[in-house]
Amino acid sequence: MTTALFSVAGAVAVVAAVVVVVSRRIVHAALWLVLALGAVAGCFGALQAEFVALVQILVYVGAIVVLVLFALMLTKAPMKPLPELTTGRSPFAAGVAAVLALILGAGVVFAFGNEKIKPVTDGSAKTVGTQIFKNWVLPFEVLSVLLLAALIGAIALSQRKKED
Amino acid sequence: MPLVLPLLLAVVLFCIGVYGVLARRNVITMLMSFELMLNAVNLNLVAFDAWRVDEATGQTLAIFVITLAAAEIGLGLAIVLLLFRGHGHVDADAARDLEEAS
Structure with missing residues (x-):
């Protein structure tokens, strides 16, 4: 049950985070950030850390995203899609990110592949x-x-x- | 729940953040990618806290990291606004001079 809940929240977080970094509309990216951070808060909830989940929603969604939206407003961010928002080195960046994910993921699986989390409420x-x-x-x-x-x-x- | 599930999710989120920092040009979108990376760190802390059942140490550290993120975004956005006032853009690639905005 917890695993299913965590998997759903995690999938939502990953999809929203991808949209945040590839979207060509800045304001849309900021709004997708709300969904990504909220889904991470859901992951915290599934890991029995309810206080951290609430603080995450209060501080991140309530304060940080609002600050980002204010900054977008003050810097006159355009609403229309901007093709030049992503630089020409994005294939290089994707390569770096993929290699990093491979190394870190292999390390994590190698080190903690057999460990289990027992559901305990202490958050x-x-x-x-x-x-x-x-x-x-x-x-x-x-x-x-x-x-x-x-x-x-x-x-x-x-x-x-x-x-x- | 297997421990690798939250750890792998944290790895994926962190690498998405790395991609965003490297590939984006607008400074504000780079700051948003920083937030994603800090969230991956928090996920790690909370997952390890749930694994070693001890008195919520990892959750305390996660709350400290959230506070740090708030301080970071406040200062970062102030710097971005200063850049915009001095140069009229928030393009990280075009901000090549370290001189004072005058």
Whole structure:
């Protein structure tokens, strides 16, 4: 049951991700990204990580894709298909990606080919929160400072006036 | 569920992201491909967490990576907007000068 659910969500994620990287309309690519990230959230749900799935939907679909759409709007991205969106080196890029997939996939199958995941529910907000505030407090605080620094950096960059 | 299923899905997503970063020209589509790659990493973390049943360590790290992705996309899009204001395009191939936009 879990395997079937995971396979369906994974297939949707792969198809949507392919459309994201080959689509010739930028805004459509951004909207397909919503489907890809949502399907990955479904995969997290099938792996019993419900809190991560919810955070994925909130942060990625709710914030990051909206930011990307705002950036597309502010950079006057055209709605019509752009044939020049993909460069002439796309066959080379496809070759690199295929070789990388072959190497990584062979390594993964070789190393973990016989392992099984037992379905256990341990992905609630309580478990993750206990873990964060018990064992990972310092990384959590450092990460919050990093987020603050990134925000200040983004504001400083966008407030910059033209010199002279 | 076999462990290789999520791992192979992560490999495929990561390689789609690599293709997108290498083949695309628009900087914003490259950033979208980065998001796909970070998602593949998260999938790995959550899959290994489900495999070794221990107190949700991998899920905690996945949440940290999601936070990092948010910081990254915020800064990245600010830089893209600055590029657009200075040059009038968001073409990664045409942005060849490292001088300040003036």
